[in-house]
Amino acid sequence: MHKKSSQSSTSYEILKRCGEGSYGVVHKARHPITKRIVAIKTVQAPKNGYPRSCLREVYLLKRMNHVNLPKLYDVICEDRQVHIVMEYFDMDLYSYMKQSGRPGMTLGHIKLCSSKSFLHQILSGLEYCHSHGIIHRDLKPQNLLIRMNGRLCITDFGLSRPFGIPLRAYTPKIATLRYKAPELLLSRHCCFYSLGVDMWGVGCILAEMMLLHPLFSPTSELDQLLSIFKMFGTPNASLWPGYPRMDFYNVHYPVWSKKDLRQCFLKRSGFDMSLTTMHLLELMMVYDPGDRITAKQAMLHPFFYDDETILVWE
Incomplete structure (x- = not known):
């Protein structure tokens, strides 16, 4: 050891x-x-x-x-x-959001100092993990530690594991419920999944930094799944070819249309999402895991380059 x-x-x-x-x-x-x-x-x-x-x-x-x-x-x-x-780090992202609240995380702070810097650092650390064959499998604000100078680190690798090619089937019993990707919620025992489960978690974290409360607050795995369907629309075989083959696929799930995320966020928190922010969030939360944006691709998204500065920590 x-x-x-x-x-x-x-x-x-x-x-x-x-x-x-x-x-x-x-x-x-x-x-x-x-x-x-x-x-x-x-x-x-x-x-x-x-x-x-x-x-x-x-x-x-x-x-x-x-x-x-x-x-x-x-x-x-x-x-x-x-x-x-x-x-040692001073606090986690969850505590930071809870303590600072909206006065400490205004739109300007979120886009320029906090969310933009924090998100880029999350993606940078995650891209390193993924490029070295490691899936984190439990990304959430409590597992993101922050120093007073603004440096962020991904921590708590107790559920993480190395992966190789070809992919093996792994347990879906990972991740904290409200950050759990739909492919995990729809699987019974072992299933094939990869880096997309981490990117779904990053999408939930980005949404939480904007809302200052979790995107989903489920009471059960079924509740989490239906909450995702209500937000992003009930999937189908054209949106997600592998969906009908999932263990818990059910033709009787209610059929919801995708919500207007910009209006939804504005109503829930007063946060007016920019088009580039909404686009990046939607790419992170695509149903088909194979089509979900990677950490490396996300760092090149226009979200980071429209008239704002990324803070890079040496």
């Missing part, structure tokens, strides 16, 4: 508890000698070995090196616990 560290978890001064998720508890800590501020994610190991999600996250963090992905400093295994020592 990792060569034995010369450090101990007690070498670090714990400053505060930052949060707790399905895969571990995160603390803010400081190294007593270097004074480096770090985040320590502690995962409890069961008797039968280390959790697969933990092993996978460490493996992927070790092999990745990109400005929009967190640095891995150390891995400490002791007392049936794994302590993953990583770069």
Whole structure:
């Protein structure tokens, strides 16, 4: 998993508890000698070995090196616990949106400083992952960490996995429900999917940055699926050739027409979406995963180049 560290978890001064998720508890800590501020994610190991999600996250963090992905400093295994020592960030995107609200994320801020910069950084980190054969599979604002200088990193690779060609069938039981792509919702056990599941998640995040609340708030997988149909129109074989072959395809789903996204966003939040913003969002949320825009293509979209500046972090 990792060569034995010369450090101990007690070498670090714990400053505060930052949060707790399905895969571990995160603390803010400081190294007593270097004074480096770090985040320590502690995962409890069961008797039968280390959790697969933990092993996978460490493996992927070790092999990745990109400005929009967190640095891995150390891995400490002791007392049936794994302590993953990583770069520390001030907050996640969810907290940023919640704390700043519309006064902090005005139309000008969203398009020039926050959403545009954040979106480009998400895409940059994701393009690196995809070009190195990694699907994240759980993109959401809580898994996007931000520093005070505006630098963003994609984190939490517990559900991520390497992929190869030809593609294998994977479990659809991934991703947080409100960011889950339709091909996952329509699959029963194993299914073939690829990078499009991440791009659907990015589309949901872009919409949330504009609305300041999630695009979908489902109570179940069926509710999420029908909410998508209501927003983007009920799919058919011409829109999505593979749709009739999906496990949960049903000819009795209600037939809705696609909504005018610009009017919908204006009504829900007062946000007047530009045509280029609407176009990019629609490309990210195409039904057919094979036609969905890639991270590399999205970074070249006119959205980033109409009279505004992209902030690039060195």
